[in-house]
Amino acid sequence: MATTTLSGMDSLNCPFTIIDETIKERPAGEVLSRxxxxxxxxxxIIIRPNTEDHIVSAIxxxxxxxxxLLPASGGHGAFVSxxxxxxxxxxxxxxxxxxxxxxxxxRVGAGTTTxxxxxxxxxxxxxxxxxxxxAVSVIGAIxxxxxxxxxxxxxxxxxxxxxxxxxxxEGKHREVSSSSTGDELALYHALxxxxxxxxxxxxxxxxxxxxxxxxxxxxxxxTRTLVFPPPAxxxxxxxxxxxxxxxxxxxxxxxxxxxxxxxxxxxxPVIVMSATFYGPSSAAREAAPLLFDExxxxxxxxxxxxxxxxxxxxxxxxxxxxxxxxxSITSARLHxxxxxxxxxxxxxxxxxxxxxxxxxxxxVVLTKFDTSVxxxxxxxxxxxxxxxxxxxxxxxVMVPAWAVTTESYERMMESVxxxxxxxxxxQAGKVWSFPNGMKVRADLGELFGGERVAELKRLKGLFxxxxxxxxxxx
Numbered sequence: 001m002a003t004t005t006l007s008g009m010d011s012l013n014c015p016f017t018i019i020d021e022t023i024k025e026r027p028a029g030e031v032l033s034r035x036x037x038x039x040x041x042x043x044x045i046i047i048r049p050n051t052e053d054h055i056v057s058a059i060x061x062x063x064x065x066x067x068x069l070l071p072a073s074g075g076h077g078a079f080v081s082x083x084x085x086x087x088x089x090x091x092x093x094x095x096x097x098x099x100x101x102x103x104x105x106x107r108v109g110a111g112t113t114t115x116x117x118x119x120x121x122x123x124x125x126x127x128x129x130x131x132x133x134x135a136v137s138v139i140g141a142i143x144x145x146x147x148x149x150x151x152x153x154x155x156x157x158x159x160x161x162x163x164x165x166x167x168x169x170e171g172k173h174r175e176v177s178s179s180s181t182g183d184e185l186a187l188y189h190a191l192x193x194x195x196x197x198x199x200x201x202x203x204x205x206x207x208x209x210x211x212x213x214x215x216x217x218x219x220x221x222x223t224r225t226l227v228f229p230p231p232a233x234x235x236x237x238x239x240x241x242x243x244x245x246x247x248x249x250x251x252x253x254x255x256x257x258x259x260x261x262x263x264x265x266x267x268x269p270v271i272v273m274s275a276t277f278y279g280p281s282s283a284a285r286e287a288a289p290l291l292f293d294e295x296x297x298x299x300x301x302x303x304x305x306x307x308x309x310x311x312x313x314x315x316x317x318x319x320x321x322x323x324x325x326x327x328s329i330t331s332a333r334l335h336x337x338x339x340x341x342x343x344x345x346x347x348x349x350x351x352x353x354x355x356x357x358x359x360x361x362x363x364v365v366l367t368k369f370d371t372s373v374x375x376x377x378x379x380x381x382x383x384x385x386x387x388x389x390x391x392x393x394x395x396x397v398m399v400p401a402w403a404v405t406t407e408s409y410e411r412m413m414e415s416v417x418x419x420x421x422x423x424x425x426x427q428a429g430k431v432w433s434f435p436n437g438m439k440v441r442a443d444l445g446e447l448f449g450g451e452r453v454a455e456l457k458r459l460k461g462l463f464x465x466x467x468x469x470x471x472x473x474x
Contacts, residue, residue: 006044008064014054019084029324032088033077035135036327038409039440043070043086044132045060049445050093055200056171062087063169063468070470071200073111074137076321078328079438079472088471091137099124105162106208110139110201115314122311126208128255131436135321139204143195144436145388147396149313150243152248152369155377158192158386160207166191166199169464172435177205178382182292183462185385190459193387194435194448197471198463211310214249217281220307224291227302228271230350235299236271237342239290243369245394247287249279254342256349256364260319265301267360269350273300281307320361320400326409327402330416331437334395337366337423345419358404359412362380364419367396387452391431397423398437413439435472444473 006018008410016237017023019031019042029037032046044067047058062069066088070080073094082088096109097120106128108117115134121127129148131141141147146157163177166187176188181403190198211219228236240254255272275291277284290296297303308315345364353360371394377383378391399416403409416439424431435447444453460467462474 006065008061011057015048015191033323036078038326039081041083043082043088046088048090055167055341055419068470074140076136079440105205107205108138109203112138116214125211128160128208129154139201144392145193145434149251151259155374159377159383162205164191165203166201168199169468189385197469214278215280221279222284224271224305226300228300232299237339241339244369248370248373250287251276251369253367281376328439331433331440332397333390333393333432341422344422356408361402365398
């Protein structure tokens with residue numbers, strides 16, 4: 001749509017930028033900074049609201065001009081696509097954190113990032129499950145389910161989400177929660193896991209937990225990391241495949257990565273086995289004794305146990321938070337991954353990253369956690385209706401692909417599909433992914449069951465009948 005056809009701009013009582021021909025001379029990634037440049041073009045307009053009234057005006061403006069309104073703040077949704085029909089609603093001004101110790105809750109605004117959130121909670125002696133990136137939006141994480149290192153302890157983030165403030169397409173603010181009824185209760189359930197595209201979520205009330213209850217040693221999180229060269233693959237694959245976490249406080253992972261610049265094996269493939277434990281150090285060793293097994297440790301080129309301040313839990317991953325480049329995240333939720341499949345994926349990953357050096361920052365991450373709490377949550381009335389599937393699957397495979405050129409990105413994504421075919425091979429039951437770990441134009445049937453797909457379409461038709469909001473689903 002040519003910018004000259006936009007009308008009603010005088011109704012936008014907040015900052016905005018019309019993307020004219022002069023601006024279009026700049027790369028889209030410079031005009032609109034996002035984690036990934038893949039599938040990102042120039043929007044028609046960038047709107048920066050400061051109040052809910054501004055959001056209502058933006059909704060009316062998008063409808064009037066036939067634009068698709070895309071709410072955003074962290075800019076890390078790799079499944080998002082943007083083009084000349086997009087009205088980009090930048091919610092960074094909605095940055096707020098209101099702690100209520102008397103109720104054990106926190107109200108967080110849509111512009112708040114995980115890093116800001118964790119830092120304030122930790123300073124006040126609290127925590128709640130968050131993603132493993134300080135740069136993502138807290139609200140955005142919830143809308144896709146909210147995978148975290150504490151899945152085994154509290155469930156996904158949606159299980160700690162009490163209520164959500166949302167502005168729907170008719171410009172009405174609604175506060176929805178498990179106490180809502182009728183269609184508003186149905187909307188709350190869908191927002192908790194399938195929330196992209198149903199409205200503008202301005203805030204959320206989330207349950208918080210005292211750090212003191214974790215009995216952390218020296219008030220810090222226990223972490224253990226072992227780094228292995230490729231010849232140790234057989235042993236690492238066997239150990240990961242066989243290990244079954246039984247303590248919800250433990251998150252256990254294996255990552256395929258290339259050693260970063262400045263290290264002795266810079267650019268070479270390495271295998272990283274790591275664990276995070278939200279409890280005392282003595283209990284951590286009991287929960288994961290294999291990480292101290294002499295036969296395993298002797299094969300590692302590096303073995304460290306590090307105590308990490310709670311506010312710094314994600315700091316080690318800051319390098320992957322940078323904006324730009326062609327990126328995507330693809331995921332699978334599984335019951336198990338046989339050791340042979342792990343070895344097969346490693347070989348495929350080495351081959352493609354050898355062939356595409358500019359895609360060498362692409363990694364494969366396999367994570368295990370105990371699902372007992374997540375399954376128990378799913379049986380409770382407050383959580384049963386939330387759009388979180390596969391609560392019994394304790395293995396997550398995530399492949400963040402990262403390339404410098406579009407050509408390498410496209411080839412890398414072909415290989416990612418091959419990785420997923422391998423790890424999903426022979427899985428009992430349905431193939432599952434989760435929304436914030438989906439690629440562009442993901443199969444809706446991999447995200448939600450048939451009844452929930454139908455319900456999601458019904459709610460879209462009810463709350464956004466004209467399709468004002470961009471949606472990855474319908």
